[in-house]
Amino acid sequence: MREIAVIHGPNLNLLGRREPSVYGQQSLSDINRSIEQLADTLSVKVRIFQSNAEHELVEYIHDCMDCVEGIVINPAAFTHTSVALRDALLATGIPFIEVHLSNVAAREPFRQHSYFADKAVATLAGLGAEGYLAAVRFWSTYTL
Known part of the structure; x- marks a missing residue:
């Protein structure tokens, strides 16, 4: 069974x-439940x-x-500041998808720079919680 990690950052x-x-009505518990349910239907083990x-x-x-085999990460505010998280992802060699609930490109200028986007397999932004689910669907079929 394929195993992926979903990582949620600060706040x-x-x-x-x-x-x-900006971020929607769903709680993190609601989002995690949706991720777990989808992963179960796709026969993917998920760590959150x-x-x-x-x-x-x-x-x-x-x-x-x-x-x-893959990571879904919403670095949240660390998107714009964390070389340490970027280095950790690169050091492990695990491919990752960057997810953002809001469309960061349409927000404040400081939110428009990502330390992750140039190394991510994909970046999903502005889809709300559906971005996480799209990333899980992708990892369920991705071939290394």
Whole structure:
């Protein structure tokens, strides 16, 4: 069975309460449940992790080495600041898809730069929670 990791960055634990006009009404638990249900129908094992701490996200990515075939990551605010997360993803060699709930290209200028996009297999932005599901669907059939 194919195994992937879904990684949620800082402040995503507040989804559903944090700026719902930007990030939607669904809670992180709702999104995770949808991911797990889809993964089950696709016969994909999924590991899900969220942290507000950069070092915990880095360590989790390291722990995924030799365990998962792909990563779905929403680096959230770390998208625009974290060389450490970028380096962790590149060091493991695990292909990844970058996901954003909002269309970051249509937001503030500082949100329009990503430290991940040039190395990602794909970037999905502005689709809300459907971006996560599209990434899981992709990993269910992706051939290395």
